Amino acid sequence: xxxxxxxxxxxxxxxxxxxxxxxxxxxxxxxxxxxxxxxxxxxxxxxxxxxxxxxxxxxxxxxxxxxxxxxxxxxxxxxxxxxxxxxxxxxxxxxxxxxxxxxxxxxxxxxxxxxxxxxxxxxxxxxxxxxxxxxxxxxxxxxxxxxxxxxxxxxxxxxxxxxxxxxxxxxxxxxxxxxxxxxxxxxxxxxxxxxxxxxxxxxxxxxxxxxxxxxxxxxxxxxxxxxxxxxxxxxxxxxxxxxxxxxxxxxxxxxxxxxxxxxxxxxxxxxxxxxxxxxxxxxxxxxxxxxxxxxxxxxxxxxxxxxxxxxxxxxxxxxxxxxxxxxxxxxxxxxxxxxxxxxxxxxxxxxxxxxxxxxxxxxxxxxxxxxxxxxxxxxxxxxxxxxxxxxxxxxxxxxxxxxxxxxxxxxxxxxxxxxxxxxxxxxxxxxxxxxxxxxxxxxxxxxxxxxxxxxxxxxxxxxxxxxxxx
Numbered sequence: 375x376x377x378x379x380x381x382x383x384x385x386x387x388x389x390x391x392x393x394x395x396x397x398x399x400x401x402x403x404x405x406x407x408x409x410x411x412x413x414x415x416x417x418x419x420x421x422x423x424x425x426x427x428x429x430x431x432x433x434x435x436x437x438x439x440x441x442x443x444x445x446x447x448x449x450x451x452x453x454x455x456x457x458x459x460x461x462x463x464x465x466x467x468x469x470x471x472x473x474x475x476x477x478x479x480x481x482x483x484x485x486x487x488x489x490x491x492x493x494x495x496x497x498x499x500x501x502x503x504x505x506x507x508x509x510x511x512x513x514x515x516x517x518x519x520x521x522x523x524x525x526x527x528x529x530x531x532x533x534x535x536x537x538x539x540x541x542x543x544x545x546x547x548x549x550x551x552x553x554x555x556x557x558x559x560x561x562x563x564x565x566x567x568x569x570x571x572x573x574x575x576x577x578x579x580x581x582x583x584x585x586x587x588x589x590x591x592x593x594x595x596x597x598x599x600x601x602x603x604x605x606x607x608x609x610x611x612x613x614x615x616x617x618x619x620x621x622x623x624x625x626x627x628x629x630x631x632x633x634x635x636x637x638x639x640x641x642x643x644x645x646x647x648x649x650x651x652x653x654x655x656x657x658x659x660x661x662x663x664x665x666x667x668x669x670x671x672x673x674x675x676x677x678x679x680x681x682x683x684x685x686x687x688x689x690x691x692x693x694x695x696x697x698x699x700x701x702x703x704x705x706x707x708x709x710x711x712x713x714x715x716x717x718x719x720x721x722x723x724x725x726x727x728x729x730x731x732x733x734x735x736x737x738x739x740x741x742x743x744x745x746x747x748x749x750x751x752x753x754x755x756x757x758x759x760x761x762x763x764x765x766x767x768x769x770x771x772x773x774x775x776x777x778x779x780x781x782x783x784x785x786x787x788x789x790x791x792x793x794x795x796x797x798x799x800x801x802x803x804x805x806x807x808x809x810x811x812x813x814x815x816x817x818x819x820x821x822x823x824x825x826x827x828x829x830x831x832x833x834x835x836x837x838x839x840x841x842x843x844x
Contacts, residue, residue, distance in 0.1 A: 393568065394439045394470040394579065398463070398499070399480035400491075401445035404515040407552040408480055409440045412561055418442050423757040424764075426462050428469045434565060441466045441474070447720070449490045452497035456722050458759065458767040463501050464582075464590050473579035476568050477506060478513045479543075492535035496542075502582070509580040510543045511571060513564070516551040546571055601762035608762075608781060615806035622805055624673040626706035626815065629749075630699065630735050631716030632727070633658060633681035636751030639788040640716055641665070641678045647797035653678050662698050664705045670798060677705045685726050688733040699737050709815040712804045713742055714749040715779065719756060719764060723772040731775065745816045746779045747803060753787035753796075761785045782807055 395412070397405040406418035409429065417429035423444055430439045443466045444459045446452070452460060467473060479495065481487065499506055529536055540547060548564050551557070627644070631637040638653045645651045648669030653659070659680050666675045679702045680695040682688075688696060703710055715731060717723065735742050750761060761783065765772055776783055784800050808814035 391436045392439075393433075393436060393476075393565075394441075394474045395568075396441045396443065396466050396470060396474045396477045397480060398443055398477050398510075399445055400448035400482075400494070403445060403448075403480040403482055404552050405445060405480045406442055408478065408513060408515070408550060409442050411550070411552065412440055412564070413438065414558075414561070421757065422755045424456075424458050424462065424755065424759045425757065426466045426469055434562060439470060441469045446494065446498050448494055450494055450721075452494075452501060453724070454722050455498070456720065456764070456768060458764055460498075460501055461590065461593065461767065463498065464586075465594060467502070467580070467582050468587055468591055473581045474509065475572050475575075475579050477502075477510045477580070479510050480513050480515060481539075482515045483549075484515075487532055487536040487539070489535050492538055495539065502580075506580060507542050508544075508575060509571075510546070511567060512539060512543050512547040514547060514549045516549050516553075597763055597766045600766040601760060604762045604766065605760070611781060612803075612806060615809050619802075619806045619809035621670075622672060622711070622808075622814070624675070625712075625801055625804055626675040626677075626710045627804070628677045628679065628702050628706065628710045628713050629716060630679055630702075630713055631681055632684040632730065634684070635681065635716045635718045636786075636788055637681055637716045638678055640714070640749060640751055640786055641676050643786055643788050644674070644676055644797050644800070647794045648674070662702045662705055669794075670801070672801065674801070675706045677702050677710070682730060682734050684721075684730060687730055688737065691734070696734075696737055699734060703738060703816065703818050709818045710745065711808055711815045713738075713746045713816070715746050715775070716749050716751055717775070719750045719752045719785075723768050723775070725771055728771050728775060739816075742816065743778050744780070744811075745807070746782070747800075747807065748776055748779050748783040749800075750783060750785045751788055753785040754789050756785070780807070 397409055399405045406420050409418045410416055413429055413431040413433060415431060417431070417440070418427055423442075425444065427442045428439065429442075430437065432438070444462050446455045446459060477499075479499075481495075499510070529540065546567065548567055550560060550564065554560065629637050629641050638659055641653045645653070645665055645667060649665075649667035651665045651667055653663055653665065659678050661680060663678045664675065665678075666673060668674070680698050682691045682695065713735065715735065717731075721727075735746070750764075756764060765776055765783075782803060784796075784803055786796055786800070
């Protein structure tokens with residue numbers, strides 16, 4: 375395979391005076407750094423974002439437009455990426471009309487480009503159609519790990535996945551050192567390679583079907599309208615409940631969710647708002663654990679439970695884990711005020727994910743829904759996007775879960791550990807939820823509490839109690 379990223383004589387290639395570029399790539403790939411280097415300014419803020427950002431500047435005597443897109447997890451298939459991000463990747467074309475001249479696919483070289491990552495790139499670029507590959511140039515973010523090896527040696531040593539990618543792009547690539555952003559020569563060399571590719575494409579830009587572009591724009595407007603309507607509905611609902619709610623002297627919470635959902639980290643964020651207590655976040659929760667602390671005049675009890683695999687139904691989960699979920703309600707007598715259903719925002723909410731949640735939480739009781747709140751984690755990932763826009767973007771499956779919980783939901787940024795405001799607001803929502811109930815907590819079989827009381831060791835150490843599922 376001939377690699378077109380190697381030295382080429384590009385002096386006779388005439389450049390465009392209006393160049394349009396779209397940046398694509400995984401999260402933490404360095405896309406925004408590359409965009410800043412091209413425009414020679416801090417055009418793109420280096421933080422999580424779920425929407426496209428467009429910037430324009432004069433670069434080496436010509437007008438250059440750069441559109442930065444939200445990144446995807448490098449080992450996620452497109453179907454695992456939230457619809458919000460998938461739509462924004464397509465929407466990037468609408469921000470560079472009449473169409474981009476080049477898609478710069480940014481890939482880090484400090485980790486192996488394995489088959490899973492190759493499939494992830496392939497599926498995410500399929501969102502733009504097969505013709506996109508004729509306008510893609512792979513931009514490798516340089517790593518110091520290469521040592522004395524040439525980049526061509528690195529490509530050959532990386533195996534078939536990386537070789538496939540380069541062949542798909544007809545060998546077009548550029549190696550970019552983001553630690554040398556002040557070096558104008560590497561931007562000049564990149565521009566030369568883009569000009570050469572544009573010349574080979576007979577100066578034609580990438581185009582999407584006009585009808586498809588209109589559908590993307592229409593869907594974006596529809597989501598924004600429905601998100602606003604949802605927000606107004608929730609504000610009205612909360613205003614009504616606030617009239618009847620009052621501060622509890624104690625609040626008892628149970629965390630339920632899949633492995634990797636951020637369940638234990640959520641528990642730690644709640645605990646950090648009023649104590650130095652912690653759950654073990656670096657290891658999976660093997661059995662129920664209980665912590666109690668005082669915050670804003672309330673005694674708050676938090677019970678963490680073992681999680682299930684996102685794509686596992688109850689028949690696939692171990693009997694021990696299922697028993698622990700059932701037993702959790704007996705760790706906070708006379709019963710929990712709220713079940714917090716922990717769902718991570720940065721992963722698509724699929725039908726399988728929905729069924730897994732439904733089956734596992736109903737191990738406790740079908741009445742659990744009346745006392746549940748959807749607690750979205752990875753809140754920092756949303757950026758400037760509202761949770762209502764996210765819910766409307768994801769569609770009917772996630773909306774089913776939210777509505778099943780009485781339209782009760784909350785967003786938590788677990789990176790903001792110790793943020794008392796987000797925890798205080800969560801407790802207020804729980805008090806509002808219980809305001810309309812004659813018995814404010816979830817009711818359990820009181821006779822079983824006596825059995826638990828005999829096992830004080832369980833409450834203190836988190837060891838499993840012997841209450842069998844019905």
